[in-house]
Amino acid sequence: MPAEWEPHAGTWMLWPERPDNWRDNAAPAQRAYAAVAAAIARSEPVTMGVSAAQFERARALLPPGVRVVEISSNDAWMRDVGPTFMIDRRRRVRGVDWMFNAWGGKDGGVYADWSLDDQVAAKVLEIESTPRYRAQFVLEGGSIHVDGQGTLLTTEECLLNPNRNPALRRGQIESLLERYLGVREIVWLGRGVFNDETDGHVDNLCCFVRPGEVVLTWCDDPEDPQYDISRAAWEVLVKAKDARRRRLKIHKLPQPGPLYMSEAEAAGIERSPGCRPRPAGERLAASYVNFYIANRQVVMPLLDARTDRAAKAALAKLFPRRTVIGVPAREILLGGGSIHCITQQQPRGI
Ligand code: KQY
Numbered sequence: 001m002p003a004e005w006e007p008h009a010g011t012w013m014l015w016p017e018r019p020d021n022w023r024d025n026a027a028p029a030q031r032a033y034a035a036v037a038a039a040i041a042r043s044e045p046v047t048m049g050v051s052a053a054q055f056e057r058a059r060a061l062l063p064p065g066v067r068v069v070e071i072s073s074n075d076a077w078m079r080d081v082g083p084t085f086m087i088d089r090r091r092r093v094r095g096v097d098w099m100f101n102a103w104g105g106k107d108g109g110v111y112a113d114w115s116l117d118d119q120v121a122a123k124v125l126e127i128e129s130t131p132r133y134r135a136q137f138v139l140e141g142g143s144i145h146v147d148g149q150g151t152l153l154t155t156e157e158c159l160l161n162p163n164r165n166p167a168l169r170r171g172q173i174e175s176l177l178e179r180y181l182g183v184r185e186i187v188w189l190g191r192g193v194f195n196d197e198t199d200g201h202v203d204n205l206c207c208f209v210r211p212g213e214v215v216l217t218w219c220d221d222p223e224d225p226q227y228d229i230s231r232a233a234w235e236v237l238v239k240a241k242d243a244r245r246r247r248l249k250i251h252k253l254p255q256p257g258p259l260y261m262s263e264a265e266a267a268g269i270e271r272s273p274g275c276r277p278r279p280a281g282e283r284l285a286a287s288y289v290n291f292y293i294a295n296r297q298v299v300m301p302l303l304d305a306r307t308d309r310a311a312k313a314a315l316a317k318l319f320p321r322r323t324v325i326g327v328p329a330r331e332i333l334l335g336g337g338s339i340h341c342i343t344q345q346q347p348r349g350i
Contacts, residue, residue, distance in 0.1 A: 001181040002087050003148030003208060004293040007348040009093075010045035011294065012124055013037055014342070015058045016076035017051060020275040021111075021335050023268030032331040033076065034061045036292075036299060036339055039325045041065050043296040047127075049073060049120065069127060074102070074117045075110075077337060079203065080140035082344035083121040083132070086182070093349035095130050096180050097121035098139040103198045104163035105138075110197055110336065112274035128346070137176050138164040142201040142341050144177070147208040150184040150243030152177055157191045157200030164199075185243035189233045193217060193255075194225040196285035197276065203340045204287045206233060209251065209318045212242060217287040218252035226255060253314055256304035259284045265334055278334070290338030291315065293345075298322050301329030301338045 015033065016022050022029040037046045041063055049071030050058040059068050073081065080103075083095030100118045102109035125132040145153045158164070159173055168176070174186050192200020206216045216233055219226040230252075237250050266280035288311040291300040298319045302308045308326060316324045329338050 001084060001146045001148070001183070002347045003146055003211075004345055005210065006148055008044050008295050009346045009348045010047060011040050011292075012078050012082050012344045012346060013046065013048050014071065014073050014076040014078045014081070014120070015048055015050040015054055016335065017054050018075055018275070019270040020272035021075055021269065021278070022331075023265055023334060028331040029076075029335055030057070030061055032327070032329060033342060035327045036329075036332075036342065037066050038063045039297065039299045039327050040292065040294045040343065042325075043294050049078070049124070071120060071123050072116045073120050074114050076335075077142075077341050078120070078344040079142045079337075079341045080198075081117040081120040082141060083125050083130075084141055084144075084181070085130075085344075085346050087347055087349050091350045093128075093130050093347060095121065095125040095132050097125065097132050097134045098141075099135065099137060100140065101138050101164070103140065104161070107163035108199070109163070110276045133180065135176070135180055137168075137180075140198065140201065141344060142198060142203040142337070144181070145202050145207045146181065146183060147211045147242060149211050150182070151208075152181060152183040152186045153189065153202050153206060153208065153214070154186065155189045155192045155200040155202050155205065158198065158202070161199045183243065185241070187236065187240045187242075189236050191229045191232065193285045193287050194229055195283045197336050201341070204285055204290050204338065205229075206237070207289055207340075211244070212246045213249040213251065213318075215251040215253050215289055215318060217255050217289045219255050224258060226258075251314070251318060253288050253311060254307060256286045256288060256307045256311070257284070259286045259304060259330075259333070261334060284333050285336070286333055287338065288315070290340040292339050292343045293319070293322070296322055298324045299339055300324055300326050301332070302326040303329055303333060
């Protein structure tokens, strides 16, 4: 699996629509997704999958350069339901199609019917005429990060959670990751960001910025539950070695907030029995680490006026050869994720 900073043929996204996850009939979220697509489209092709019902609206809100194709889905998290694109030894692009169970199935999953989501990866690969490997293994793209040189980062909270692959032990999961993704070294962090409904996806906590270097969401308030989580991750990272036996350089990126769902925001979300409730006052799993590396840009979430500027400056230092673009992302966060979660890179092969 190539690293995210390697050249992309393009980016895939899905259009948000369901009113029991996105407030006000998803209109504010759609504007936020359109802004993310527009930012990425400045440096690479973007394809948006939309339902038939939303085709005209999406087309109208998205820049003309964004390709809009009809793909049905249960929600709008291409990172997790899309394929994981691979490059084989002959530089040909291939796609892994993981099983998907809405972040935990009947045991804590976010919604009850994920049958359309589970077909998204196959549909993307059909559109691209890219050979598909269907894995008999539940995994979401947001639960892994790689350096493109054989190292994978993940969390125990997610990958060892019995609501994903209850029959598999740690060693078996490692073998499957090695086989499907071509990695040799797996760095297991403990828990992900506090109150992350994905059961601690690593893409909200920590990622590689280049081989041998990671950025970790950070919190200096010992009263905040994120304090211990970030320190525990740091302890693991400081002892870890990557696939080339290098020690990792760890950059800390202070978290925004803490941020919470407001009364007005919660009031705009429809309640439905098949979908996780989003009550007012709930702590949001906000993190600046959930950014996306596009061909010439880093697209980062703007979440908190008090900290956005410092976070953007920190990312600009980490990515000196890319322009850092901030996109307001609170509406995406209200639905349970951020910019990395809604995007999926397709590497350039031959
Ligand atoms: O972390 C991600 N990759 C996705 C977040 C999805 C949240 C579901 N509501």
